[in-house]
Amino acid sequence: MTLSEIRAAAIAPALALLPARMNSPQAEALLLAIGLQESSLIHRRQVGGPARGLWQFEQGGGVRGVLLHPLSRPHALAVCEARGIAPVPSAVYAVLEHDDILAAAFARLLLWTDPAPLPEVGEVANGWDYYQRTWRPGKPHRDRWDDCYARTMDELQEVADAR
Structure with a gap:
């Protein structure tokens, strides 16, 4: 799926399930x-690992948290x-792989647990710090982050230009 399709099919419906204050650029x-x-x-499904869903949650980690x-x-x-x-780790974990809306909602909720405000759009380094703090990746790949963030910025700019 394209980033536009992910936004429409997973992120927007997930954010609609949450309080409006959780929906922001x-x-x-x-x-x-x-x-x-x-x-x-x-x-x-994580390649070579236990995580599930597009945001890669583990049952005893992000799901439980x-x-x-x-x-x-x-x-x-x-x-x-x-x-x-059912709101239990095993049930959520079992469904994350097939329910992108659930996965996006849980991803937003994991971000919600951090007491710091979300970084402003375009703050690449602050975004990396926020990601590391909330996801606590076992093998962080900082070298990939800049490209991922740049692709995100391109998508959001295309949306802004279309308006």
Whole structure:
């Protein structure tokens, strides 16, 4: 899928399930860049690893964290109810690979758990820091981030130009 298709089919519907204050250009930019970084927005099952979904969540890591964190839990429960999924790590994990809306919602909720404000759109280095803090990747690839973020900026600029 293209970035436009991901935005329309996964990110926009996911953000619609969450409070309006979670929907911002900053959130959308990070969701796109992190999705590109984690899975190239192609791999719903981690190559050689346990993570699932386009944002690559592990059952005992991001899934469990979003379901239990006091800032994300109430919203995660509402998202699970809306998607017809039991709000337990094993059930969410099992569905993430096939439900891009659920995956995008959980990705946004993981960002929500960080007390720092989201970086402004275009702040590549601050975006990297935010990603590292929230995703805690086992093998971070900083060299890929700049390209992922640049692709995100190109997508968002195309959308702005079309308006």
